[in-house]
Amino acid sequence: MAALIETEHLSRSYRLGGVEVPALRDVTVSVPHGQFIAVMGPSGSGKSTFLNLIGCLDRPSGGTYRLDGEDVSRLTADALAAVRSRKLGFVFQGFHLLPRADARANVELPMVYAGLARRARRERAERALARVGLGARMHHRPNELSGGQQQRVAIARAIVNEPVLLLADEPTGALDTRTSLEIMALFQELNRGGLAVLLVTHEPEMARFAERLLRFRDGRLVDDRMQRPESAAAALDALPAADAA
Amino acid sequence: MSSLAIGRARRGSMGLGTALAGALSAIAANPLRAALTMLGIVIGTAAVIATVAVGSGAREVVLAQIRSLGSNLIIILPGAQSTGGVRTGTGFSQTLTYDDGTAILRDVPSVALAVPGVRSTQQVVAGGANWSTTVQGTTLDFLEAREWEIAAGRAWTAEEEARAAKVALVGESVAVALFGDADPVGAQIRIRNVPFEVVGLLARKGQASTGLDQDDLVLTPLWTARRSIIGASRANARAVGTILVKVHEGEDMAAVEEDVRALLRQRHRLAATEPDDFSMRNLAEIAATRDASARTLSVLLSSVATVSLLVGGIGIMNIMLVSVTERTREIGLRLAVGARRRDILLQFLLEAVTLSLIGGLAGIALGVAAANLAAASAGWPVLIEPAAVGIAVGFSALVGIVFGFYPARRAATLDPIAALRHE
Ligand SMILES: Nc1ncnc2c1ncn2[C@@H]1O[C@H](COP(=O)(O)OP(=O)(O)O)[C@@H](O)[C@H]1O
Ligand SMILES: [Mg+2]
Numbered sequence: 018m019a020a021l022i023e024t025e026h027l028s029r030s031y032r033l034g035g036v037e038v039p040a041l042r043d044v045t046v047s048v049p050h051g052q053f054i055a056v057m058g059p060s061g062s063g064k065s066t067f068l069n070l071i072g073c074l075d076r077p078s079g080g081t082y083r084l085d086g087e088d089v090s091r092l093t094a095d096a097l098a099a100v101r102s103r104k105l106g107f108v109f110q111g112f113h114l115l116p117r118a119d120a121r122a123n124v125e126l127p128m129v130y131a132g133l134a135r136r137a138r139r140e141r142a143e144r145a146l147a148r149v150g151l152g153a154r155m156h157h158r159p160n161e162l163s164g165g166q167q168q169r170v171a172i173a174r175a176i177v178n179e180p181v182l183l184l185a186d187e188p189t190g191a192l193d194t195r196t197s198l199e200i201m202a203l204f205q206e207l208n209r210g211g212l213a214v215l216l217v218t219h220e221p222e223m224a225r226f227a228e229r230l231l232r233f234r235d236g237r238l239v240d241d242r243m244q245r246p247e248s249a250a251a252a253l254d255a256l257p258a259a260d261a262a
Numbered sequence: 263m264s265s266l267a268i269g270r271a272r273r274g275s276m277g278l279g280t281a282l283a284g285a286l287s288a289i290a291a292n293p294l295r296a297a298l299t300m301l302g303i304v305i306g307t308a309a310v311i312a313t314v315a316v317g318s319g320a321r322e323v324v325l326a327q328i329r330s331l332g333s334n335l336i337i338i339l340p341g342a343q344s345t346g347g348v349r350t351g352t353g354f355s356q357t358l359t360y361d362d363g364t365a366i367l368r369d370v371p372s373v374a375l376a377v378p379g380v381r382s383t384q385q386v387v388a389g390g391a392n393w394s395t396t397v398q399g400t401t402l403d404f405l406e407a408r409e410w411e412i413a414a415g416r417a418w419t420a421e422e423e424a425r426a427a428k429v430a431l432v433g434e435s436v437a438v439a440l441f442g443d444a445d446p447v448g449a450q451i452r453i454r455n456v457p458f459e460v461v462g463l464l465a466r467k468g469q470a471s472t473g474l475d476q477d478d479l480v481l482t483p484l485w486t487a488r489r490s491i492i493g494a495s496r497a498n499a500r501a502v503g504t505i506l507v508k509v510h511e512g513e514d515m516a517a518v519e520e521d522v523r524a525l526l527r528q529r530h531r532l533a534a535t536e537p538d539d540f541s542m543r544n545l546a547e548i549a550a551t552r553d554a555s556a557r558t559l560s561v562l563l564s565s566v567a568t569v570s571l572l573v574g575g576i577g578i579m580n581i582m583l584v585s586v587t588e589r590t591r592e593i594g595l596r597l598a599v600g601a602r603r604r605d606i607l608l609q610f611l612l613e614a615v616t617l618s619l620i621g622g623l624a625g626i627a628l629g630v631a632a633a634n635l636a637a638a639s640a641g642w643p644v645l646i647e648p649a650a651v652g653i654a655v656g657f658s659a660l661v662g663i664v665f666g667f668y669p670a671r672r673a674a675t676l677d678p679i680a681a682l683r684h685e
């Protein structure tokens with residue numbers, strides 16, 4: 018079976034006032050299916066640029082990228098959209114939920130573009146919400162949910178099309194410690210089910226739950242190591258009880 | 263892997279119902295803004311509806327008039343016709359005579375009837391009642407030419423006509439004004455102090471399209487009117503005010519008009535360089551001039567419609583651009599979860615069209631109300647044709663598509679990353 022992610026000399030640069038500014042330089046990396054990876058590095062080091070390329074939201078300036086065996090580095094915008102629809106799920110720092118839609122309708126959105134019929138959408142959205150622990154909040158709108166719950170809705174939306182890779186850019190940046198750990202525990206649980214996770218974070222406390230750590234600096238991949246992932250569920254249990262209120 | 267099931271299910275585009283529900287909810291999120299945006303479309307489509315309704319109402323009136331008067335009638339009047347179609351010297355020229363009518367009937371084969379007439383406005387008195395009305399001196403053929411029945415009593419006889427008997431036929435309005443519910447037949451009326459016997463009551467014709475009451479009329483034999491009412495003091499005792507020519511069914515009106523014109527010019531000994539000293543009109547032409555005023559109104563309304571639809575379209579474009587900017591993050595998210603360019607394009611296009619269609623429907627309601635009002639005040643029938651409603655709906659949809667396209671394109675070409683980061 019081909020690797021999930023395979024990049025060769027992947028690079029991305031932006032033109033700013035006639036000058037080429039490299040955001041990502043010469044990244045060659047291979048990721049098997051089902052891996053939980055954390056991407057770390059200082060601000061501006063190219064983490065998001067890397068995630069956007071891996072997430073098919075962007076196209077590289079140089080190098081190649083094969084996703085699940087398919088070269089996606091030169092696809093058209095609509096072909097990339099189709100790849101995102103079939104294989105990828107996104108979780109963002111700012112949740113990005115539609116404010117007027119309830120939780121279920123938000124989770125249905127990717128299936129709308131995948132062309133599923135309404136009934137199938139409903140059923141699968143409800144199952145996905147149950148899976149992230151929000152079975153009782155189907156009809157709440159985002160403004161009726163806490164930050165952690167909103168991020169769970171976003172995760173349900175990301176997994177509802179049964180992607181092979183979940184991409185999360187600073188998903189806990191706007192959440193407190195307990196809620197962040199809950200989200201990480203959810204990621205680990207999804208990962209145990211076979212879903213690969215690419216987590217961009219600048220917090221080492223979150224990166225420790227991944228089994229592999231990529232470090233970027235000035236757009237370069239400077240460190241790539243495997244690690245023994247800690248359990249987010251255990252970390253949650255270890256939190257002082259007073260915090261639970 | 264498991265994602266293949268979705269890959270196979272993916273089809274051309276999202277369902278229309280889902281897309282429409284999305285468009286409606288986006289509009290409902292800002293109802294006041296939507297309502298203000300629609301205003302131009304509302305007025306524009308209302309004007310479209312009113313234009314067509316007024317146009318077809320007026321056309322219906324003209325057709326009804328032709329039906330009621332007969333399309334095969336030509337009216338000849340004395341005096342020249344000015345270039346603008348306005349006759350000069352009406353009622354004073356004495357260039358048309360009774361004998362012209364006789365000659366037309368005799369020499370132009372297509373002519374079925376030639377009915378001379380003199381008309382004047384007179385005070386008519388019966389007992390204590392008194393009524394100002396049109397008194398028309400004419401021949402018995404008049405009733406046939408106008409297809410006018412006698413409701414009660416009888417028409418005057420040929421013998422009465424020949425000796426200029428003082429007999430009269432009254433229209434229904436005159437009868438009601440002078441006699442109320444009483445039977446006018448056999449009663450006496452005085453016109454210019456001359457006593458007349460009412461021998462018959464004309465059948466009711468109703469209002470003409472012009473609003474003129476056709477039943478407000480008294481008929482007397484031609485020579486009676488000439489001698490007893492208008493007076494024979496004028497130079498030409500055989501002069502008449504009109505000759506009504508009825509042409510046989512199926513004849514070419516223009517050709518008959520030419521024959522009549524040639525005959526009259528010859529009879530009046532006009533040199534080739536001299537203009538006609540009479541004028542001719544057929545009822546279709548008269549109807550056409552009346553149609554022109556309706557057309558003016560239509561032109562006015564069409565301009566209002568055009569300007570309003572344009573303004574409405576620009577309003578929609580403006581509001582859609584605002585909406586695209588406000589919802590940039592939403593667009594980014596939709597792209598991230600798999601929306602294609604055309605999905606976004608269609609979403610915003612559909613929203614613009616929905617907006618303009620709702621405005622269009624409101625405009626149709628307003629237009630129907632306005633057309634009813636206009637028709638009521640002009641005495642026209644209200645004619646809201648399904649085609650007009652179709653045109654109005656089509657126009658508003660078109661405005662939505664044309665003016666919604668640019669904002670929708672802008673939304674569809676957004677870069678997903680930049681859109682997701684948009685604040
Ligand atoms: N759209 C863009 N235009 C120009 N420069 C950009 C753009 N996006 C990112 N960059 C630059 O690329 C570099 C890497 O950015 P990014 O990947 O967002 O960093 P990180 O996510 O690690 O903080 C930064 O120097 C940033 O300024
Ligand atoms: Mg970043």
